[in-house]
Amino acid sequence: MIDVHPLVIFVAAIFTSNMIFSNFLGMCSFIAVSKEVETAIGLGIAVTFVLTFTTVLNYLIYWNILQPFGLEYMMFIIFILTIAAFVQLVEMLLERYVENLYYALGIFLPLITVNCAILGVSLFMVYRSYNFLQTVGYSIGSGIGWMLAITAMAGVRSRLNLKAMPEGLVGAPITLIITGIMALAFIGFSGMVQIQ
Amino acid sequence: MQEILFTALVVTAIASALAAVLTLADRTVGNYGQVQMTINNDKQFTVEGGKTLLSTLIGQKVFIPSACGGKGSCGYCKVKVHDGGGPVLATEKPMLTEEELANDVRISCQIKVKQDIQIEIPEELFNVKEYDTTVERVEQLTKTIKLLRFNLGEETISFKPGQYVQLKAPAYEGNDEEVYRAYSVASSVNDPNHLELLIGYTGGIATTYVHQHLKEGDEVNINGPYGDFHYQEDDGGPIIMAAAGTGMAPILSILQYMADHEIQREAIFFFGARTMEDLFLSEKMKEFEEKLNFRYVPALSREESAEWTGIKGRVPVAIDQFIKDGAPYSAYLCGSPQMIDSIRESLKEHGVPEEKIYYDEF
Numbered sequence: 001m002i003d004v005h006p007l008v009i010f011v012a013a014i015f016t017s018n019m020i021f022s023n024f025l026g027m028c029s030f031i032a033v034s035k036e037v038e039t040a041i042g043l044g045i046a047v048t049f050v051l052t053f054t055t056v057l058n059y060l061i062y063w064n065i066l067q068p069f070g071l072e073y074m075m076f077i078i079f080i081l082t083i084a085a086f087v088q089l090v091e092m093l094l095e096r097y098v099e100n101l102y103y104a105l106g107i108f109l110p111l112i113t114v115n116c117a118i119l120g121v122s123l124f125m126v127y128r129s130y131n132f133l134q135t136v137g138y139s140i141g142s143g144i145g146w147m148l149a150i151t152a153m154a155g156v157r158s159r160l161n162l163k164a165m166p167e168g169l170v171g172a173p174i175t176l177i178i179t180g181i182m183a184l185a186f187i188g189f190s191g192m193v194q195i196q
Numbered sequence: 197m198q199e200i201l202f203t204a205l206v207v208t209a210i211a212s213a214l215a216a217v218l219t220l221a222d223r224t225v226g227n228y229g230q231v232q233m234t235i236n237n238d239k240q241f242t243v244e245g246g247k248t249l250l251s252t253l254i255g256q257k258v259f260i261p262s263a264c265g266g267k268g269s270c271g272y273c274k275v276k277v278h279d280g281g282g283p284v285l286a287t288e289k290p291m292l293t294e295e296e297l298a299n300d301v302r303i304s305c306q307i308k309v310k311q312d313i314q315i316e317i318p319e320e321l322f323n324v325k326e327y328d329t330t331v332e333r334v335e336q337l338t339k340t341i342k343l344l345r346f347n348l349g350e351e352t353i354s355f356k357p358g359q360y361v362q363l364k365a366p367a368y369e370g371n372d373e374e375v376y377r378a379y380s381v382a383s384s385v386n387d388p389n390h391l392e393l394l395i396g397y398t399g400g401i402a403t404t405y406v407h408q409h410l411k412e413g414d415e416v417n418i419n420g421p422y423g424d425f426h427y428q429e430d431d432g433g434p435i436i437m438a439a440a441g442t443g444m445a446p447i448l449s450i451l452q453y454m455a456d457h458e459i460q461r462e463a464i465f466f467f468g469a470r471t472m473e474d475l476f477l478s479e480k481m482k483e484f485e486e487k488l489n490f491r492y493v494p495a496l497s498r499e500e501s502a503e504w505t506g507i508k509g510r511v512p513v514a515i516d517q518f519i520k521d522g523a524p525y526s527a528y529l530c531g532s533p534q535m536i537d538s539i540r541e542s543l544k545e546h547g548v549p550e551e552k553i554y555y556d557e558f
Binding site for chain 2: 069081096
């Protein structure tokens with residue numbers, strides 16, 4: 001893993017190792033908030049933002065505190081703590097300084113705390129022993145990949161609303177089926193770059 | 197052993213560092229400092245920023261009607277925010293009409309005071325205060341209706357005959373919610389140390405509290421007065437009053453006011469009930485009949501007994517019988533929306549001018 005260029009990891013995180021389509025992480029908000037393109041993009045931006053900063057923060061904590069003291073097994077708890085605290089902090093900052101974004105994101109912001117794609121990226125970053133720049137590339141890429149997936153899904157679902165559908169498929173079931181089909185399509189990218 | 201302690205120490209240290217950052221952020225970023233709140237362009241308040249508009253106003257002893265306690269579910273606490281309210285929130289939109297949105301109306305329990313803010317509220321809300329009262333007397337008027345007399349102690353309340361107050365029902369056994377409910381004042385405006393309310397048992401949170409838990413000597417929190425249903429001095433013609441059940445309360449206050457000021461306008465009061473058992477305060481009505489140019493006409497819709505020689509049927513039946521030409525009258529109605537609708541129809545048919553029909557729905 002050491003010699004892969006951060007930019008390659010960035011591109012791979014968007015297409016070939018997409019958080020949703022290849023890892024199936026962050027599904028809850030992916031299914032719940034993919035009804036309208038506009039809100040999907042809003043949540044996507046918020047996830048990308050939080051994901052990038054918490055992963056970098058977790059990188060610093062892991063390699064500078066946990067690893068030297070031999071406390072790697074505590075990383076789950078510590079990562080969750082930093083994510084929760086960071087989201088709180090971001091909420092306060094946005095409310096004060098970027099009011100429009102704060103109101104646009106609404107309740108999505110606190111929801112991000114429990115988005116497992118965010119914890120997932122922090123853990124993968126450790127398991128794959130990325131260096132700092134690779135971590136940055138990976139986290140930004142994962143965020144954009146997640147945003148791409150939810151936006152695409154919102155686009156599909158908003159068109160789906162116009163069609164008659166069997167009752168049993170309305171809502172989450174059809175969303176999961178579409179996710180599967182989209183994941184198949186994304187496999188087509190896998191020849192491009194490979195990081196796993 | 198050492199390892200466990202060490203681990204705990206490191207985790208605690210990291211958690212404390214995060215907590216410290218958050219506390220610091222709360223003190224600096226979350227601290228909006230002092231902001232200026234201007235009400236109706238003339239009253240200035242310097243308030244601590246960061247709280248909701250409703251609680252900031254209550255902190256300044258300005259009371260806005262609110263039934264749900266700031267949860268954003270009742271939509272009563274509307275105020276006009278001309279400047280500094282920020283964008284309209286998703287939690288407000290379901291409770292505001294297009295017209296209200298165009299007129300700067302906001303739900304005050306949902307928006308935060310973060311900068312200098314300019315708001316507009318009805319002038320009479322400045323008169324609204326909070327009172328710690330004690331229950332002086334409880335009187336069972338009918339099977340389901342109680343009259344409660346509250347003592348305001350040293351404090352006085354100034355209201356117009358016909359207005360209402362809000363009573364706070366605290367949490368009690370079987371109910372963990374604190375609610376405010378509105379009741380019209382039945383007592384005289386000339387007795388500013390006391391309030392009398394008629395409260396009927398419906399099985400709801402507040403009426404259950406009043407009927408099953410409240411005793412003489414208990415302390416009750418009341419705020420008010422509110423409402424634009426009240427006696428109008430300016431039109432001097434004859435008056436029609438109509439009410440059912442606890443709707444008699446504001447009418448009582450109006451009659452008391454007329455008696456206190458010896459207002460000899462012709463007045464007739466149609467009181468709707470089911471049977472003779474539902475009638476109350478008949479003695480009091482007799483007193484008013486003696487003192488005033490006043491007539492009390494109960495109309496019973498379900499009374500079968502031969503003892504009853506009065507009106508049989510609903511209030512509109514009585515109106516048909518007593519009102520020939522409605523044009524000179526003004527009318528005061530208090531009751532359920534259905535009852536008020538039917539009486540308004542009937543009054544309009546008799547020629548009572550629509551703009552002189554005042555009513556209070558509950």
